[in-house]
Amino acid sequence: MATTSIVGLYALSAGLIPDTGCVTATEDFADAPLPRPSDFVVAGRDVSTTPLVKRAETLVEAGLLPPRIVAAVADRLAATDDEIVGRSCMATADPATAGATSQAELVDRLSGAMASFVARHSLDVFVVIDVASTQPPVVDLPEYHDPDLLLAALTQKNRIVLPASGLTALAAIRTGAAYSCFTPSPTLGLPALRNLADDAGMLYAGQDAKTGQTLLRTVLAPMFASRAMAVQSWSGTNLLGGGDGATLADPVAAASKLASKQRGIRQLLGGAVTAPLHIDYVPDLGETKVAWDYIHATGFLGGQITLQTIWSAPDSALAAPLVLDVARLLAMARVRGAHGVVGPLGFFFKEPWGAATHSLAAQYDTLLRWTKSFSASAGR
DSSP: OHHHHHHHHHHHHTTOSOOTTOGGGSGGGTTSOOOOGGGOOOOEEOSOOOOHHHHHHHHHHTTSSOHHHHHHTHHHHHHHHTTEEOTTTTOSSOGGGGTOSSHHHHHHHHHHHHHHHHHHTTOSOOEEEEOOOOOOOOOOOGGGGOHHHHHHHHTSTTOOOSOHHHHHHHHHHHHTOEEEESSOSSSTTSHHHHHHHHHTTOEEEEEEEOOSHHHHHHHHHHHHHHTTOEEEEEEEEEEEOHHHHHHHTSHHHHHHHHHHHHHHHHHHHOTTSBOOEEEEEOGGGTTEEEEEEEEEEEOGGGOEEEEEEEEEEEHHHHHHHHHHHHHHHHHHHHHTTOOEEOGGGGGGEEEOTTOSOOOHHHHHHHHHHHHHHHHHHHHO
């Protein structure tokens, strides 16, 4: 997802591709004071040592990226490699392997790298979007509910308290970044981290990008509800290849993803609906995601209704434009002094923090009103 997003950003900046799939490029957002793709400078943190160009070339081989586009932006990808830091400093298996004795030291290193990047490029606003592989749910600890306990625990030698996603979020808080996480990994969902973010006035959006099966569900479920059709069951299957599929082949890692995907259906239809859902790793699918749903409902006079849907698409190509959309919207809001959770950005997420509904149509209306509020203030 990171590589696809960066390639897409550079291609848009150079006018090499149309802005298809970018919500903020549509006419509805034409008056919004959004930064342009060319206004962004990219850095990152990665545990992989594969250069961006090489990673992009593997996505060309998988049929995801056009070869001419990767060739055209290869120099910019190579330059971005110089801004990718901490390839091993976020290891969660053993902090000592990174030359650090505590997770507090790892956070200091990462926040220092972030602050250096901001200073070197004289940035007006700094946006951190976590697109790392999904991490398993955490076992609840007292430290996750008390910021002081959490910060103290992080200083303990060789103790693992937070997953890598939590360390990234804490470093972003310390650096004054706007923040979002595109997976269901434990981040600001942990109360202690959320409290630290709010106390620092952090601007942040929801979690776990809504790109395929869940996107379709948040359109169809309100239809059944508004037409008073009683949905008895909504069964789903996901077939995933690529790195995401390999990660979610682990049932422990998949648990957080499944929980995130199911919450929207239950909120839109009520808890009584039977909603089994599972994820299967199919390596030969490569970068393609296939999602199948079977819906059973009852209508007037007991009439039986069934609907089956099949969604097939390259997953990172669905998520990448949303990364750019969220970055543009967060940057716009942060420059203008906004802080706290941005409920209107729930339109993009399975976990729409600060939003009252999972309905895509209702979320879009809210997003437009929020965006237009900045357009109006910019005109005064």
